[in-house]
Amino acid sequence: MIQTRGERTFTVFSAVVMFLLTVFAFLPFLLIVIASFTNETTLIRNGYSFFPEHLSLDAYRYIKSSAYIFIRAYGVSFLVTILGTAIGLLITSMLAYPMSRSDFKYHNLLAFVVFFTMLFSGGIVPSYIMWTQYFHIKNTLWALILPNLLANGFNVLLVRNYFKNNVPLEIIEAAQIDGASELRTFFRIMLPLSMPVMATVGMFMGLAYWNDWINALYFVSKPQLYGIQNLLMQLMSNIQFLNSGQAGNVLGAESVSLPSTAVRMAMAVLGIVPVLFVLPFMQKYLTRGVIIGAVKG
Amino acid sequence: MTAKPKSKPLKKTLPLLILAGPGLLYFLINSYFPMFGVFIAFKDVNYAKGIFGSDWIGFKNFTFLFQTSDAWIMTRNTLLYNLAFIALGTIVSIIIAILMSELLNKLYSKLFMTGLILPNLISMVVLSLLVFAFLNADSGFVNHSILRPLGIPEINWYSEAKYWPYLLVLIQIWKTAGYGSIIYFASIAGIDKSIYESAKIDGAGKLKQIRMITLPLLKPTIIVLVLMSMGRIFNSDFGLFYQVPMNSGALYSTTQTIDTYVYRALMQLNDIGMSAAAGLYQSLVGFALVLTVNAIVKKVNPENALF
Numbered sequence: 084m085i086q087t088r089g090e091r092t093f094t095v096f097s098a099v100v101m102f103l104l105t106v107f108a109f110l111p112f113l114l115i116v117i118a119s120f121t122n123e124t125t126l127i128r129n130g131y132s133f134f135p136e137h138l139s140l141d142a143y144r145y146i147k148s149s150a151y152i153f154i155r156a157y158g159v160s161f162l163v164t165i166l167g168t169a170i171g172l173l174i175t176s177m178l179a180y181p182m183s184r185s186d187f188k189y190h191n192l193l194a195f196v197v198f199f200t201m202l203f204s205g206g207i208v209p210s211y212i213m214w215t216q217y218f219h220i221k222n223t224l225w226a227l228i229l230p231n232l233l234a235n236g237f238n239v240l241l242v243r244n245y246f247k248n249n250v251p252l253e254i255i256e257a258a259q260i261d262g263a264s265e266l267r268t269f270f271r272i273m274l275p276l277s278m279p280v281m282a283t284v285g286m287f288m289g290l291a292y293w294n295d296w297i298n299a300l301y302f303v304s305k306p307q308l309y310g311i312q313n314l315l316m317q318l319m320s321n322i323q324f325l326n327s328g329q330a331g332n333v334l335g336a337e338s339v340s341l342p343s344t345a346v347r348m349a350m351a352v353l354g355i356v357p358v359l360f361v362l363p364f365m366q367k368y369l370t371r372g373v374i375i376g377a378v379k380g
Numbered sequence: 381m382t383a384k385p386k387s388k389p390l391k392k393t394l395p396l397l398i399l400a401g402p403g404l405l406y407f408l409i410n411s412y413f414p415m416f417g418v419f420i421a422f423k424d425v426n427y428a429k430g431i432f433g434s435d436w437i438g439f440k441n442f443t444f445l446f447q448t449s450d451a452w453i454m455t456r457n458t459l460l461y462n463l464a465f466i467a468l469g470t471i472v473s474i475i476i477a478i479l480m481s482e483l484l485n486k487l488y489s490k491l492f493m494t495g496l497i498l499p500n501l502i503s504m505v506v507l508s509l510l511v512f513a514f515l516n517a518d519s520g521f522v523n524h525s526i527l528r529p530l531g532i533p534e535i536n537w538y539s540e541a542k543y544w545p546y547l548l549v550l551i552q553i554w555k556t557a558g559y560g561s562i563i564y565f566a567s568i569a570g571i572d573k574s575i576y577e578s579a580k581i582d583g584a585g586k587l588k589q590i591r592m593i594t595l596p597l598l599k600p601t602i603i604v605l606v607l608m609s610m611g612r613i614f615n616s617d618f619g620l621f622y623q624v625p626m627n628s629g630a631l632y633s634t635t636q637t638i639d640t641y642v643y644r645a646l647m648q649l650n651d652i653g654m655s656a657a658a659g660l661y662q663s664l665v666g667f668a669l670v671l672t673v674n675a676i677v678k679k680v681n682p683e684n685a686l687f
Contacts, residue, residue, distance in 0.1 A: 093586040097482035104476065105495035108558060111510040112498070114521060118513060130524025131513050178403025181396035188393055193400055198687065200411035203667045206659025207642050208652060209417025210410070212431060233406055265395035294503030297618065301647065312505045319509065319626070344519070351509045358501045365501070366494050 112355070119143070119349035126344055142345035146353070152314070153353070160310035163227045164292040171232050171288045172281060175239050180269050182239070183246035184255070194243070197236040211301060226302035227310065231295060238284050245280035246273060283368040286361060293357060311354045318347050418663070421656040441657035450641060454658075458637040461621075462613040464549045465556075470606060472557040474598065477564035478590060493565075496558025504619030511551060511624055539630040548635070551624060552617075567601045568594060604677060604684040611673040614666040618643065638662045 114131055122137035129136060146153055182193045204210075210230070220226040233239060250273060258268050274281070296312035303309065309317065421441055423434040445451050476496065483489040499507075514521045515537040523534040537543060571594065579589050616637040625635040638658060645655035670686075678685040 087580070089585050094482050094484060097479040098485075098488065101476075101479050101483065101488075101492045105492045108496050108499050108554065111514070111554075115510060115513050127519060130519035131521040132525055174403045174406060177399045181400045184396065187396050189397070193404070196404065197407060200407055202670050203415065204411065204663055205414030205417045206656060206663050208646055208656035208659050209414035209420055211646060212420065212652075213409075213413055213417065216431065230410070232410070233403065236407070239403065265399065269399060290501060294501075294505075296503060296505050296623075312503050315505045315509065316623075319505070319512070347509065348513065351506050354506050355502055362494055362498065362501070365497065366490060 115348045115351050119345055119352050121345055123343045123345055139345075142343065142349035145343070145346050146349055153311075153350070155307065156309055156311045156314040157353075159224075159227070159308060160293060160312070163224070163295075163310060164289050167228045167231060167292040168285055168289045170228070171238075172285050175233060175284065176242055176274065176277070176281065177269070179239050179242035179246055180273055182243045183250075184252070185247075186252065194240070197239050201236045214302065221302050222305050222308060224308065227295070227298050227308070228292075230298050230302075231291060238287065242277070242280055242284055245277055249280075250276050279368065282364065286364060286368065290358070290361065311350075315347070315350050315354060318350060418656070418660050421653065421660040423653065425652040425656075437653075441653040442661070445654050445657045445661070450636065451658075453633060454636045454638045454641045457634065458614060458616050458639075461545075461548065461552075461616065461637065462609070464545075465552050466606060466609045466613075468549060468553055469557060469560055470602065472553055473560035474564050474595075474602070476557060476561035477568055478594060480561065480565050481568045482586075493558070493562075496561070498558075499555045500559035504617075504623040507551070507555065507619075508623045508626065511547075512626075515547075538626060538628050541631045541634040544625060544631055544634045548620065548624065552620060555620075563605070564598060564601065567598055571597050600681055600684070603680055607673050607677050607680070608686075611670040612666070614638065614662055614669060616640075 114133060117133060117135060118126060118131050119142050120138050120140065121132075121135040122139040123141060125135050125137045178193070178197070181187050182190050182197070184190055214220050214226070214230060218225075218229075220229060254272060254276075255268055258272050259265075263271065294312060296310075296316055299309060299313040300316075303313070306314075306317070417431075420431065422436060422438060423431070424437045424440075425431065426434045429435075480489055480492065483492070502510075512520070515523075517523060517534065517536045517538070520537070522537075527534050535543070537547075575593055576589055579593060584592065616639045618639040621635050621637045622640045622643065625631045627640075628635075638661070642655050642659050642662070645651045645658060649655075674686050
């Protein structure tokens, strides 16, 4: 396509604006990364800065020295993310499969049962009471996994749509004429043919688990069960406490040993790093996922 | 589909029902049981007597709730924030999508897109730390490196409610606009290039092409997406309004939404009845909104209706 001069100007303008927007989106991350490498006294004296006077690795040394707390939190986060995503994906796709089969008597009924959960909910209080009073998930690992398991019906409908639109019924019928059972058809044919949507939904689920802090806020009070996000939150509320001015009297000399601001920023960096590994995959599947998702349930 | 004799229906449906079983059971427990729990809003909950044994008090929880100023504030905040998010979010997302589609270098557009969706992938806890790095009173970037050098009096951000409507809107747009632009970007990519070619032959410049071709063709997508978000206008992102202002009491007048109120009433004030009443209020209005919006979408563009 040949560009006129006006068009070329516009293209250049677009590139410049997009560059600036991207920088704007990126700067806050840069600030905390730099802060995590800044010397604590510099941080207190000069504030957060993109060009700190003195750099230091102290924050990361501190993390290394009390590694067990961070390793435990990382462990909880990874365990919950992996378990939640694996179980969630399995149950989601198992439910989506019968829904996608237009020759299955109840496929519309199932779709409605899932869809209605997206329209109306009993609210947080009944859920909270149910999980705590009847299922006793408080202060267990299940508290971090169960309430988010199928998060909402959206993912199920997304997978259903993919199954329906991308795997022709003829393939399934052919397999079953050859004697494959439903289970076999599902695991040996449907799932292998649906890897793109599994990757997309798995990514959504994994991110949601990795970034979750609300379940622990409601259901967990034991620090041993804190994932990386909740550990960060705990450190945050300590900052608030210090800023409120009461800390001086209460903590006295102990306040010196509290983790520094730079440590909190280093923690935030460590919380983001796993997400960065997902980003390239995100890039690859996101557009597709968003578009599939936009198709009506 | 080939017509088959309807013999052995159970043998055919049973395996499929078994596959659906775990998921159905989960929705039953996690979504449907709590729906029946809405009666809690009409009870004076007393754990000693148990949920079922607690006394019925009719609409008293609601009467109390709507007599407080909280009810008005949280409703107003929820609605106004969502309106601002929808209006500005849509505009910024469309602008990003249009500019992005102009870039001829695929590597650049991929790079920019990656950078722009990154904010959407971080947790609210990390986001609140980012905001804290900019706004904390003593060493925050804004006070320390912008206001002080300019000689402007420093601001105690976490105790001044009046700034938060602007801050929260800015933060929300920063976090979501890049991600939100993806669907518009995809729609633009789907527009037939020959339409632009012929417009060019007719002498239309780039801006005119955007006004006369891109925007009109995006209109159905825009309308549907805006309507959809209208259906969720009574909901708010709990993390954004709780975590980012750090649940600071001084800010409640401009940061309290229905979601944060429900949490506070349940976990901090221990007022289960009031919390349940606020939750039911939110669910019912939300439900009515979704039905209304769906009816409108059905009129505008039947293909995009939810049901």
